[in-house]
Amino acid sequence: MAYFRVNQRCNGCLACVENCPADALSARDTQDHRTLLHNMARCARCGNCWRVCPQDAIEFQHLLHGDWEAVTTLDLLRCDVCNAPVYTAPFSETVSKKIQWELKPLCPRHREALDGLARAAYIPGGHKKEEVSS
């Protein structure tokens, strides 16, 4: 859905195009039609178009409260125990590579429970602290 929207009062006068300080508006004329064009990457959302429009046709609220746009979609991993979403498969791969250990998908609560079990199973003195000679 476009962020820059006009209502049916737009008559194609191009006042907005002429007065856009960021050159974010343009128009394309074909044999029978005029199309108003907007470039969001150039738009400074300064509101000049909305101010100068003699037809009160610019629905500026869509540039203030625009819709969310999907950017990318990735495979999601869920907690092995409770099925809560934890992180994406590529994230797991990146971290696993860094720590050289395959990451087990667990939510914070179940990871803590697992850590607790590991601590309980730990036998102090299983390895001796090296003596440091001065």
Place this chain on the structure above:
Amino acid sequence: MIVGDLKPMDEIAAMIAGYRKILVLGCGSCVTVCLSGGEREARQLARELSHPMHYPGDPPELRVGSILRQCEQDLVSAYQEVAPDIDAILSLACGAGVQTLGDAFEPLPVLPALNTTFYGASSKPGVWHEVCRGCGDCLLSHTGGICPIARCAKSLLNGPCGGSQNGACEIDPHTPCAWMMIYYRLKKQNKLPLLDRLCLTRDWQSAGGAGPRVRIRTGIGDPQ
């Protein structure tokens, strides 16, 4: 951009004490980018201010909102809704935004949650330095693009003072001497002769000495 800092929490709490329904309003421009007054900070501030420890009685009801720019009166009048039962706005904008809201929603009190600190540039994430005072008579073409008014603690115009030590300012060893920076920048540009030019006493009217400044864009702005 304009840089602002959140005021101390007790100062803000004392400011809003006595109001029952407050709109905590973020600004989506400079103070969003400098991480002090955007929608996220407005939500965070409302959460903090809703704690009863700040008040002798019940905490006020806090509602959160944000608008792209608080410093444009027609924009806020057209697009910022303020419910009729709101009895004050706590603005996280710079001083320009706070005053514009005050004009737009008069007589509703508009209170500043930030101290507007300076015009700054970001050298790395999370760090902003003051680099401009908006003096209205830019001399960067003579000083290698480094402003001695904003970046020299004494705003000296004709070279460093005696407090410049090993390239640092006497106020703090981590603050570089602006004139040291100017010298080395001009040296790299082969423009050291620019330093021979004596900068005479400036006329500070353009810096605000002649009263509040107004800019009227010819052909668009209406002086009335």
